[in-house]
Amino acid sequence: MPLGVEIERKFVLEREPENLDANASEELEQGYVAITGDGVEVRVRRYGPQAFLTIKSDGQGERVEEEIEIDQRRFWSLWPLTESRRLRKTRYRIPADAGLTIELDVYHGQLEGLITAEIEFDSAEAAAAFRPPAWLGREITDDPGYKNKRLATHGLPVPGRPTN
Numbered sequence: 001m002p003l004g005v006e007i008e009r010k011f012v013l014e015r016e017p018e019n020l021d022a023n024a025s026e027e028l029e030q031g032y033v034a035i036t037g038d039g040v041e042v043r044v045r046r047y048g049p050q051a052f053l054t055i056k057s058d059g060q061g062e063r064v065e066e067e068i069e070i071d072q073r074r075f076w077s078l079w080p081l082t083e084s085r086r087l088r089k090t091r092y093r094i095p096a097d098a099g100l101t102i103e104l105d106v107y108h109g110q111l112e113g114l115i116t117a118e119i120e121f122d123s124a125e126a127a128a129a130f131r132p133p134a135w136l137g138r139e140i141t142d143d144p145g146y147k148n149k150r151l152a153t154h155g156l157p158v159p160g161r162p163t164n
Helices: 074-080 124-129 149-156
Strands: 005-012 024-035 041-047 052-055 060-069 085-095 101-107 115-120
Touching: 005 124, 024 074, 024 149, 041 074, 041 149, 052 074, 085 149
Parallel strands: none
Antiparallel strands: 005 060, 005 115, 024 041, 024 085, 041 052, 052 060, 085 101, 101 115
């Protein structure tokens, strides 16, 4: 992936794939410190002993992303600022063809039942050339209702209702 740029495709699954627990996983908590009117987000994320401050631009498929590792003290100092803008999930890392990794997220709490998968690519061409296996389900890369910042603030999208 080019420095500071995230190129990904995202999918929503109807159910967990078989043998999911055979893959590496970790519990993840993230909360949004700020979400601007033009869609820029500032979030904190923690999994295990690691914590990060991330700044992302808005956009579909390709966008600016900078992730900075922070210590636990800073994470816990910023965490209260994310009240009512949080989510929890278990992230599984599933090896895929061409050296890719599918990051499959099983959500918890208010988002229980939601399962999404993201694949990051080195280029827009590689992302466009990727042919997803059928088990990945429906592609939601361009659906703003499934962005984590929206899920953390508004919950699951309502079928048939537009999500801006």
